[in-house]
Amino acid sequence: MPKRMLINAFSMNCVSHIQQGLWVRDDTRQTEYTQLDPWVELAQILEKGCFDALFLADVVGVYDDYKGGPETSIIHGMQVPVNDPAMLIPAMAHATKNLGFAFTSSVLQSHPFSFARQMSTLDHLTNGRVAWNIVTSYLPNAGANFGLGGLPSHNDRYDLADEYIDVTYKLWEGSWEDDAVLRDRERGIYADPAKIHKINHVGKHYEVAGPHLSEPSPQRTPLLFQAGSSTRGRQFAAKHAECVFIIESRETLKGRANVITDIRNQATRLGRNPEDILFIQGVSPVVGGTEAEAKAKEAEYLEQFSTEGSLAHLSGSVGVDLGAINLDEPLQKIDSQSMRGFVKSLIESTPDKTQTFRDLIRTRISGQFLTGAPEQIADALQRWHGLGVDGFNIVYSITPGTFVDFIDSVVPILQSRGLMQKEYTPGPLRQKIFGNAKLPARHPAAAYRRG
Numbered sequence: 490m491p492k493r494m495l496i497n498a499f500s501m502n503c504v505s506h507i508q509q510g511l512w513v514r515d516d517t518r519q520t521e522y523t524q525l526d527p528w529v530e531l532a533q534i535l536e537k538g539c540f541d542a543l544f545l546a547d548v549v550g551v552y553d554d555y556k557g558g559p560e561t562s563i564i565h566g567m568q569v570p571v572n573d574p575a576m577l578i579p580a581m582a583h584a585t586k587n588l589g590f591a592f593t594s595s596v597l598q599s600h601p602f603s604f605a606r607q608m609s610t611l612d613h614l615t616n617g618r619v620a621w622n623i624v625t626s627y628l629p630n631a632g633a634n635f636g637l638g639g640l641p642s643h644n645d646r647y648d649l650a651d652e653y654i655d656v657t658y659k660l661w662e663g664s665w666e667d668d669a670v671l672r673d674r675e676r677g678i679y680a681d682p683a684k685i686h687k688i689n690h691v692g693k694h695y696e697v698a699g700p701h702l703s704e705p706s707p708q709r710t711p712l713l714f715q716a717g718s719s720t721r722g723r724q725f726a727a728k729h730a731e732c733v734f735i736i737e738s739r740e741t742l743k744g745r746a747n748v749i750t751d752i753r754n755q756a757t758r759l760g761r762n763p764e765d766i767l768f769i770q771g772v773s774p775v776v777g778g779t780e781a782e783a784k785a786k787e788a789e790y791l792e793q794f795s796t797e798g799s800l801a802h803l804s805g806s807v808g809v810d811l812g813a814i815n816l817d818e819p820l821q822k823i824d825s826q827s828m829r830g831f832v833k834s835l836i837e838s839t840p841d842k843t844q845t846f847r848d849l850i851r852t853r854i855s856g857q858f859l860t861g862a863p864e865q866i867a868d869a870l871q872r873w874h875g876l877g878v879d880g881f882n883i884v885y886s887i888t889p890g891t892f893v894d895f896i897d898s899v900v901p902i903l904q905s906r907g908l909m910q911k912e913y914t915p916g917p918l919r920q921k922i923f924g925n926a927k928l929p930a931r932h933p934a935a936a937y938r939r940g
């Protein structure tokens with residue numbers, strides 16, 4: 490029996506997440522993001538389709554690099570307006586029994602004491618079905634929104650993340666002992682004060698006395714996701730993450746020093762097991778009854794695609810104002826020497842230099858699509874799986890349509906090949922995925938346990 494794939498839906502509490510420009514279509518519910526109904530219905534659809542989790546991205550600032558301001562992002566609803574992802578979870582959890590809910594929260598955005606309490610509350614309310622996608626932010630406006638005068642340096646952000654996560658571990662794992670809560674009605678004793686501890690954290694950024702205000706929740710520490718693949722990002726993942734969200738090409742994964750091998754090797758050196766970390770690749774399936782039907786659908790999406798919205802997204806993600814580039818000039822005429830690394834390599838890796846930057850963006854977007862008949866999509870996912878990828882975050886073009894198509898046609902094939910679960914394992918999210926509700930003793934959070 491092959492190891493099963495983890496399958497998550499990737500979304501965001503906003504109008505336009507990744508595939509920019511498609512929100513205008515009649516067959517997508519993106520503009521209803523402020524309502525509970527589409528979210529609750531999505532959760533129920535995903536649970537019927539045996540998905541592991543709904544994974545919610547988030548940002549806490551606007552993308553304002555492109556053309557020197559936020560206007561393009563605002564016009565295209567490109568990740569702004571964006572509402573709080575965590576607030577959606579209780580309603581969706583109430584309408585489901587097994588689906589997990591991963592949400593993104595940056596270490597810049599809230600104090601670890603409040604965040605730890607918010608997480609524990611959600612872990613209680615969902616019976617242990619929450620996961621935290623730990624990010625360090627990349628938008629300068631995010632830093633400016635929290636009084637940091639812009640984005641702290643990459644190193645400072647990861648230093649902060651190291652301390653932040655330590656505080657949360659102390660609260661989740663080290664404050665309340667397992668048998669602290671007695672609920673003894675006869676003696677009228679709810680909890681035993683001798684088993685509830687202050688954490689007395691004193692660090693460079695935070696001082697937190699404790700105790701944690703929430704009693705132990707089913708998972709204590711939520712399932713830990715991480716996204717970020719720089720040297721520091723990989724070190725952080727190796728130490729803390731249980732699931733790592735990656736967007737890699739098949740070629741890079743074939744290389745010996747690829748991100749999966751690297752993080753697993755580092756984790757092993759830290760005393761963890763290689764199988765303690767799962768790697769989840771982002772893919773954007775466009776499924777049709779036949780290949781021709783799928784290609785026609787893809788062509789329609791590309792036609793409606795917003796190049797401007799996409800450039801605003803890309804500019805903010807790489808911290809370069811792509812507004813300075815003449816979109817309709819052939820690549821050979823663009824002075825790539827003056828470009829920062831990512832854009833330079835993007836231009837240089839394009840064989841056909843008669844293409845314009847506008848064409849390049851289109852190719853890049855279509856390159857993200859996994860387009861075909863259901864069998865072809867299942868085959869492609871199986872090939873990724875063969876390269877060591879443990880699962881997928883499904884990026885939508887239209888919602889819930891992309892997920893519905895995938896569930897109706899690709900999921901049964903994956904299930905028949907033994908590659909996807911047909912029913913859920915009982916228990917909290919970590920138990921469904923790793924077999925235990927709590928973090929293993931070899932994870933650094935476990936060092937704070939008492940009793």
Ligand SMILES: Cc1cc2nc3c(=O)[nH]c(=O)nc-3n(C[C@H](O)[C@H](O)[C@H](O)COP(=O)(O)O)c2cc1C
Nearest residue numbers: 546547593624625626716717718719722734735736
């Ligand atoms: C696949 C992927 C998804 C990400 N999702 C988010 C997100 O939703 N919100 C966010 O603020 N950062 C997100 N990030 C950014 C990272 O968490 C991190 O802050 C950024 O990549 C810088 O880290 P790095 O230099 O280690 O890659 C994502 C990164 C990757 C690779």
